Amino acid sequence: MEQGQRSGSRPAEPGPCLSSPCGADQAASVSLLSGAGAEPGSRTLAVAAVLPAGGCGERMGVPTPKQFCPVLERPLISYTLQAMERACWIKDIIVVVTGENMEAMENIIKKYKHKRISLVEAGVTRHRSIFNGLKALADNQPNSRLSKPEVVIIHDAVRPFFEEDILLKVVTAAKEHGAAGAVRPLVSTVISPSADGCLDHSLERARHRASEMPQAFLFDVIYEAYQQCSDYDLEFGTECLQLALKYCHIKAKLVEGSPDLWKVTYKRDLYAAESIIKERISQEICIVMDTKENKEHIGHLLEEVLKTELNHIHVRSQALYNAGSDIQHINLEQCYNFVCVNVKEPDFQETQKLMSMLEESNFSILYSIVVISDEQKLQESLRQGAIIIAALIKERNSALIGQLLVA
Amino acid sequence: MEQGQRSGSRPAEPGPCLSSPCGADQAASVSLLSGAGAEPGSRTLAVAAVLPAGGCGERMGVPTPKQFCPVLERPLISYTLQAMERACWIKDIIVVVTGENMEAMENIIKKYKHKRISLVEAGVTRHRSIFNGLKALADNQPNSRLSKPEVVIIHDAVRPFFEEDILLKVVTAAKEHGAAGAVRPLVSTVISPSADGCLDHSLERARHRASEMPQAFLFDVIYEAYQQCSDYDLEFGTECLQLALKYCHIKAKLVEGSPDLWKVTYKRDLYAAESIIKERISQEICIVMDTKENKEHIGHLLEEVLKTELNHIHVRSQALYNAGSDIQHINLEQCYNFVCVNVKEPDFQETQKLMSMLEESNFSILYSIVVISDEQKLQESLRQGAIIIAALIKERNSALIGQLLVA
Numbered sequence: 012m013e014q015g016q017r018s019g020s021r022p023a024e025p026g027p028c029l030s031s032p033c034g035a036d037q038a039a040s041v042s043l044l045s046g047a048g049a050e051p052g053s054r055t056l057a058v059a060a061v062l063p064a065g066g067c068g069e070r071m072g073v074p075t076p077k078q079f080c081p082v083l084e085r086p087l088i089s090y091t092l093q094a095m096e097r098a099c100w101i102k103d104i105i106v107v108v109t110g111e112n113m114e115a116m117e118n119i120i121k122k123y124k125h126k127r128i129s130l131v132e133a134g135v136t137r138h139r140s141i142f143n144g145l146k147a148l149a150d151n152q153p154n155s156r157l158s159k160p161e162v163v164i165i166h167d168a169v170r171p172f173f174e175e176d177i178l179l180k181v182v183t184a185a186k187e188h189g190a191a192g193a194v195r196p197l198v199s200t201v202i203s204p205s206a207d208g209c210l211d212h213s214l215e216r217a218r219h220r221a222s223e224m225p226q227a228f229l230f231d232v233i234y235e236a237y238q239q240c241s242d243y244d245l246e247f248g249t250e251c252l253q254l255a256l257k258y259c260h261i262k263a264k265l266v267e268g269s270p271d272l273w274k275v276t277y278k279r280d281l282y283a284a285e286s287i288i289k290e291r292i293s294q295e296i297c298i299v300m301d302t303k304e305n306k307e308h309i310g311h312l313l314e315e316v317l318k319t320e321l322n323h324i325h326v327r328s329q330a331l332y333n334a335g336s337d338i339q340h341i342n343l344e345q346c347y348n349f350v351c352v353n354v355k356e357p358d359f360q361e362t363q364k365l366m367s368m369l370e371e372s373n374f375s376i377l378y379s380i381v382v383i384s385d386e387q388k389l390q391e392s393l394r395q396g397a398i399i400i401a402a403l404i405k406e407r408n409s410a411l412i413g414q415l416l417v418a
Numbered sequence: 419m420e421q422g423q424r425s426g427s428r429p430a431e432p433g434p435c436l437s438s439p440c441g442a443d444q445a446a447s448v449s450l451l452s453g454a455g456a457e458p459g460s461r462t463l464a465v466a467a468v469l470p471a472g473g474c475g476e477r478m479g480v481p482t483p484k485q486f487c488p489v490l491e492r493p494l495i496s497y498t499l500q501a502m503e504r505a506c507w508i509k510d511i512i513v514v515v516t517g518e519n520m521e522a523m524e525n526i527i528k529k530y531k532h533k534r535i536s537l538v539e540a541g542v543t544r545h546r547s548i549f550n551g552l553k554a555l556a557d558n559q560p561n562s563r564l565s566k567p568e569v570v571i572i573h574d575a576v577r578p579f580f581e582e583d584i585l586l587k588v589v590t591a592a593k594e595h596g597a598a599g600a601v602r603p604l605v606s607t608v609i610s611p612s613a614d615g616c617l618d619h620s621l622e623r624a625r626h627r628a629s630e631m632p633q634a635f636l637f638d639v640i641y642e643a644y645q646q647c648s649d650y651d652l653e654f655g656t657e658c659l660q661l662a663l664k665y666c667h668i669k670a671k672l673v674e675g676s677p678d679l680w681k682v683t684y685k686r687d688l689y690a691a692e693s694i695i696k697e698r699i700s701q702e703i704c705i706v707m708d709t710k711e712n713k714e715h716i717g718h719l720l721e722e723v724l725k726t727e728l729n730h731i732h733v734r735s736q737a738l739y740n741a742g743s744d745i746q747h748i749n750l751e752q753c754y755n756f757v758c759v760n761v762k763e764p765d766f767q768e769t770q771k772l773m774s775m776l777e778e779s780n781f782s783i784l785y786s787i788v789v790i791s792d793e794q795k796l797q798e799s800l801r802q803g804a805i806i807i808a809a810l811i812k813e814r815n816s817a818l819i820g821q822l823l824v825a
Contacts, residue, residue, distance in 0.1 A: 188616070194609065198683050199628040200657040201608050201621070202601065202672070209595070209669040213629065213660040214608070214621075221606040222620065250607040253620040262616040265609070270684045276605050277677045282693030283686035406813040 058182055059103040059160035059230075060095055061144035064088055064116070064168035065133025077275055078168040079115065082285050083407065087275060088116075089123045090171035090288065096126060098175045101164065103157050105144040109133045129157060138245045138254075141165060142237040149234060159230060162186055165251055166225040172271040172287065178225055180266045185227035189261035192226035192252045193268035220265065223272045226251055232259050292347040293404050296326045299351045313350070316394055320401035348404050465589055466510040466567035466637075467502055468551035471495055471523075471575035472540025484682055485575040486522065489691050490814065494682060495523075496530045497578035497695065503533060505582045508571065510564050512551040516540045536564060545652045545661075548572060549644040556641060566637060569593055572658055573632040579678040579694065585632055587673045592634035596668040599633035599659045600675035627672065630679045633658055639666050699754040700811050703733045706758045720757070723801055727808035755811050 064078045078088040088106070095104055104127050108116045113130060120128050131147045133140040146152065150159040162185050164178060177193055184191030197216050205211040233251065236258040244254065252263040275284055296317060298310050314326040327346075471485045485495040495513070502511055511534050515523045520537060527535050538554045540547040553559065557566040569589050573580075584600055591598035604623050612618040640658065643665040651661060659670040682691055703724060705717050721733040734753075 190617075192617075194611070195606075197608065198681065199602075199630055200660075201604065201626050202629045202657070202659070203626055204601070204672050205669065208672050210597075210599075210659050210663055210672060211669075212663070213657045214626075216656050217654070219608050219610055219621075222609045223606055247624070249623050250609070250620045252609070252617050253607075256617055256619070262612070262618075265611050265615050265617060270686070273684075273686065274605065277680075279677070279680065279690035279694060280686075283690040286689035286693065287686060406809075 055100070056162060056182070056186065057158070057160040058101050058162045058164065058227075059105065059148050059157070060101050060164040060166060060225075061105045061107065061141055061148070062088075062091065062095070062166055062168045063107045063133070063137055063140040063144065064112075065107055065109050065140040066137070066169075076112070077281075079112065079119075080275075080281055082281060083288055085123070086119055087171060087281075087284065088168045089119050089125070090284075091166070091168050092120075092125045092128065093123070094171055094173055095166065095178075098178050101178075102127065102160065103148070104128050105131055105147055105157075106168070107131045107133045107140040107144045134245075136246055138237070138240070138248050138251075141251065142240075142245070145230075145234050145237055148230065161230060162227055163230045163233060164225050164227045165233075167274055169275040170224055170272060171275070171284065172273070173225060174269070174271065177266070177268055177272065178227075181225050181227040184264040184266055185229060188264040189232045189259070190226070190228045190252055190255040190263035191266055192263050193223045193272055194220035194265045195223050195268055195270070195272060197221055222250060222252060223268055223274070225272075226263070228255060232261055235259055289405065289407050293321060293407075294324050295346045296321075296324055296348040296350060296404065297346045298326065299349055310352075313352070313397060313400075316397035317350075317401060320397055321404065350400055462507070463569060463589070463593065464565070464567040465508050465569045465571065466512065466555055466564070467508050467571040467573060467632075468512045468514065468548055468555070469495075469498065469502070469573050469575045470514045470540070470544055470547040470551065471519075472514055472516045472547045473544070473576075483519070484688075486519065487682075487688055489688060490695055492530070493526055494578060494688075494691065495575045496526055496532070497691075498573070498575050499527075499532045499535065500530070501578055501580055502573065502585075505585050508585075509534065509567065510555070511535050512538055512554055512564075513575070514538045514540045514547040514551045541652075543653055545644070545647070545655050545658075548658065549647075549652070552637075552641050552644055555637065568637060569634055570637045570640060571632050571634045572640075574681055576682040577631055577679060578682070578691065579680070580632065581676070581678065584673070584675055584679065585634075588632050588634040591671040591673055592636060595671040596639045596666070597633070597635045597659055597662040597670035598673055599670050600630045600679055601627035601672045602630050602675055602677070602679060604628055629657060629659060630675055630681070632679075633670070635662060639668055642666055696812065696814050700728060700814075701731050702753045703728075703731055703755040703757060703811065704753045705733060706756055717759070720759070720804060720807075723804035724757075724808060727804055728811065757807055 064076075066078065067076050078091075079086045081087075082090065092104065092106070095101065106116060106128055108130060110132055113132065116130055119125070120130075129147065131143050134143050145163065147155065148157050148159055148163065162182050164182060166173070181191045181193060197219055198221075200213055200216050201219060202213040203211045228251070232255055236251075236254040239258040240248075240254055244257075248254065255261040255263060273280070275281060298313055300310060317326055318324060471483075473485065474483050485498075486493045488494075489497065499511065499513070502508065513523060513535055515537060517539055520539065523537055526532070527537075536554065538550050541550050552570065554562065555564050555566055555570065569592050571585060571589060588598045588600060604626055605628075607620050607623050608626060609620040610618045635658070639662055643658075643661040646665040647655075647661055651664075655661065662668040662670060680687070682688060705720055707717060724733055725731060
């Protein structure tokens, strides 16, 4: 039932990060968490997360459950895990999947090097799946490598775009109030229909909120609520905050979240997710030259023109003499775009070597784009070349990888 | 204040259609509408539409109001008008915009050849804007070229993806019940916060619906409701169905709509809209040859390979001897993708002529993509060429227009 490693006190090793890498805010997070309502000098708060991922994605209109739908060839859930792993202070991440998707999920964890993950089998409804995840964390489980946390985060596998900040906010509020959840303003007015399919009444939009994820709970509160919970709630309920209210009389603190918290529900949401990820991974570009001669000139010029074509980007230039060793200096986890300019080798030997290395690395295989061009032409029409390079980086169409494009 | 033409009984002339052109279902629509609750043999139902477009788009996080945000370089509202125009049985379309956007809106109508549109100045809230639109349609307006409809549709300028079918459904239901509106299942649970920002109670998701657009009303019902309406409702209300209920005791019929009805609200929705439009306009491709010799061979081969690369596409081949006259045979309103294969002219003279014509036409300027390649190479590696062509059609990056790409 369980799989994966426990991080213990080792530094966490997250997959490639789309924004700030794990550890940047670690000191701040831990101090905030230990200060939040705890005794001075107390130990760091033990936090775990449960991600229900047992849904079948019926609203998407595609046969693959939405959490496994590829976005730039990588399953959606992997982006969510990547975002969760950035919070180094989360000890264990429980992913709840159906038996039939267990193997696929194990492969995703392996391929994208996810850490601190344990897999638990889903129930037939969302609430039953979350309950299974909580049971795995409860301290009376035989042979479990997991330990009971003080606070547990519950988050959807199909909400990949949250920041560490909102996790901190809901965990801090849960520690103080017993339960907390992110909310957003309503986009549409909510109405109540009568039995004959007509309007009975409409709700005042400003007085209501959409309940989003993440949510967090004192573990004992939410575990008690699920243990007390009726079969009707387990079958038809949708809201964890409501269970804490109904069975433990805990009024959850509501935390205003950002628009990023949205849930991938329909096919159009996959399109939006893809565009957001494309935008994020376009921002770091590495220009690789096969010679040091003339590097300053062409590299610098190309950098300047690329910066006018793509907003908010960071460009580095690097001379490459021997792909086998020099590639080590390039941080594959941070950069998803390589522009190779060949001067010396007409047969692109070194570039081919670099491409192979990128393809072998699990990090960049989905993202690397290599433009092969000869310097003579590039210098002649640098702007034309840069426009094409910028278009390739923005659109990131896998069909164009390895194509010879002449500016 | 008003601008635009009345179609009267003339056939409507819609702009370029993304799906089925206007008129395809006209006979069926009109018969359905005249049969719906009306006396047999009665005249066709008079229908108008009001589109409030006075919002400032504060949720988008961009300075341009969302209805004017470009999607593939064309303002979002133009797609909504295009979809509305497909329903030929709608006599007048009232677009309500702020004074400061009036001129921009007039230019959009001119540029994209929108018909049956009248512009009305917005009020400071959504309800006040809709009321202004209704006033322009009421029969007591001096010098108005508009006439009072029996049924009025209210639709958002930022919901471009509806089908004619849902318009018919809400209009038919409004004729019978006095009011009707499209609804969708809730994506998130709705909760009610207490004054201290904690959970007071959560609503059962299955017993509530999100109220979407379009909505439709007997004109006299909704006009009466707005005339009776309190200042508080005009300032803070969001729901037209609620006004019909409160002031005219009309219980609106709720019509289950498709996921397409969603409202462009956040930046991610613009990304989704762009992807949906790209997908739709990729489906018709015209291969243009500069010679009849060998046409069968290369044209047919290219067609076959493109069909394997792009799903659900329709490809036509056409020999082009003289762009000036032959271009007339290509329906610019239906096709957004042209692939030119040059054999005879190494200087691409005819292709240049075709490109100029496409650029001059208001229809295709945003969409035309021309791949220039020489036939010799294309035959050598037809699959490589087709993959690049398919990628260009799918991604539709304007930076690559006119570039020389060698497969």
